[in-house]
Amino acid sequence: xxxxxxxxxxxxxxxxxxxxxxxxxxxxxxxxxxxxxxxxxxxxxxxxxxxxxxxxxxxxxx
Amino acid sequence: xxxxxxxxxxxxxxxxxxxxxxxxxxxxxxxxxxxxxxxxxxxxxxxxxxxxxxxxxxxxxxxxxxxxxxxxxxxxxxxxxxxxxxxxxxxxxxxxxxxxxxxxxxxxxxxxxxxxxxxxxxxxxxxxxxxxxxxxxxxxxxxxxxxxxxxxxxxxxxxxxxxxxxxxxxxxxxxxxxxxxxxxxxxxxxxxxxxxxxxxxxxxxxxxxxxxxxxxxxxxxxxxxxxxxxxxxxxxxxxxxxxxxxxxxx
Numbered sequence: 082x083x084x085x086x087x088x089x090x091x092x093x094x095x096x097x098x099x100x101x102x103x104x105x106x107x108x109x110x111x112x113x114x115x116x117x118x119x120x121x122x123x124x125x126x127x128x129x130x131x132x133x134x135x136x137x138x139x140x141x142x143x
Numbered sequence: 144x145x146x147x148x149x150x151x152x153x154x155x156x157x158x159x160x161x162x163x164x165x166x167x168x169x170x171x172x173x174x175x176x177x178x179x180x181x182x183x184x185x186x187x188x189x190x191x192x193x194x195x196x197x198x199x200x201x202x203x204x205x206x207x208x209x210x211x212x213x214x215x216x217x218x219x220x221x222x223x224x225x226x227x228x229x230x231x232x233x234x235x236x237x238x239x240x241x242x243x244x245x246x247x248x249x250x251x252x253x254x255x256x257x258x259x260x261x262x263x264x265x266x267x268x269x270x271x272x273x274x275x276x277x278x279x280x281x282x283x284x285x286x287x288x289x290x291x292x293x294x295x296x297x298x299x300x301x302x303x304x305x306x307x308x309x310x311x312x313x314x315x316x317x318x319x320x321x322x323x324x325x326x327x328x329x330x331x332x333x334x335x336x337x338x339x340x341x342x343x344x345x346x347x348x349x350x351x352x353x354x355x356x357x358x359x360x361x362x363x364x365x366x367x368x369x370x371x372x373x374x375x376x377x378x379x380x381x382x383x384x385x386x387x388x389x390x391x392x393x
Contacts, residue, residue, distance in 0.1 A: 092163040120178060128182045133260060135183075139362040140296070140355045141258045141271070141286040142332045 183291055187264070191293025195267040198238045198253040204313045204378075206241035206251050220381025222318075222374030227278035227349070230312060232270075236262055240270075240277055242285075243309045245385055246302055252295045254310070258286045267295045271335050274352075277310045278317045278375050281346045284335035289355040289366070296355040299366050307385035308351060308370050311378070318383045319351045319370035326357050326364050334367045348372070 101108040132138060199206060233239045233256045240254040255266040262269040268287040275281030287296040302321055310317040327334055334354065337346040349372035357366035376383055 092160075093167050095163075123175065123178055124182050124186055128179055131179070132183065132187075137356070137360050137362050138260075138288070138291065139329060140263060140288055140365070141269075142327070142329060142334055142354055142365055142367075 187291045188293055191264065191267065191288070191291070194265045195253055195293050195295070198255065198266050199241065199251055202238060202241075202253075202313075206311050220376055220383075222376060224374050226280070227315065227317070227372075227375045229279040230276045232256065232272070232276060235259075235272075236266070238266060240310055240312045242268065242311070243386060244298075244302065244306070245309065246306050247298050249386075252287070254285055263288060264292045267293055274335055275337065275346075275349065277312055277351075278315065278349055278372060280349050281337040282335055282339055282350045282352050283310070284352040284354070286354045289357070290359050296353060296366075299353065299355050299368060302368050307373070307383070308353075308368075309383055309385055310351070314378055316376040316378055316383050318373045318375070318385055320373045321368055321370045322350075323369045325367050325369075327367055329362065329365055331365070334365075334369075339369050 097112075098108060101111055103111075230239065235257040236255060238253045238255040241251050242254055243249065243251055252268050253266055254268045254270055255262050256270050256272070258269040258271050263286060268285050270276075271284040271286065274284040277283050288294050289296045289299060302324060304321050304323060306321045308319040308321065310319065325334070333340050333342045335352050336342040336344070338344040338348075339350060339352055351370040351372070353368040353370075354365050356362050357364040
């Protein structure tokens, strides 16, 4: 077994896991909700802002 | 592991921390890139198809051809070949026409004014500012996505010379016939000149041009379809016969 304390402390996701309160199932629920929020923010704002920079969407002659 | 631990003890936690955090960053970046691909190839189509269907539904008129049910012999409507009544160019973002490419089936695509991304990404097909309006002498030029954002021109490479392109405004049908297809560089604006390929020349014919990206998933070149007006028809007089095979395929 790995020494979970050593590795958990030094990684961001490990830290996140330790900071979250409650039992394991609650941590999982919170993390899934967080991941969904990140996906939503990306789909709604981040990706539409990045897409025009990407070199495969131009359809016009100019 | 326990053998080497005493030697590495001083440096190892720090190295492990750096490697761990870098690894996390790389994995996170990979997941975000994967999400971007999902967004680009799937979600923009979901949104684009929805907004384009809304653009069609919000028209004051019904752009769908009448079904070829027995009561209206559409084939007997007389094609008009005299100069057609021409609309004024509408405000940017206004959906003012629709088009059907019978080779693609019966799908009705909205045509909106302008070729900026807020038109093309949302409303589908965009009409180049300053080019002719449907039926007008000159070059009625439109652009559309070939992939993503509802991909209205996805199957452009299937179009053959001689194929009809059917454009509809509120009152009129316009039937264009494809005269040529070509692949050009993105800077070759003469494809949308009033006389395609001959900038500065005064037009004597009503033509139409479609542009989209080429090859698929790239913006290196443009795929271009040119067509010439065959005839026009007031919508009140009937439906172009060119739409009947398309209707039958639904």
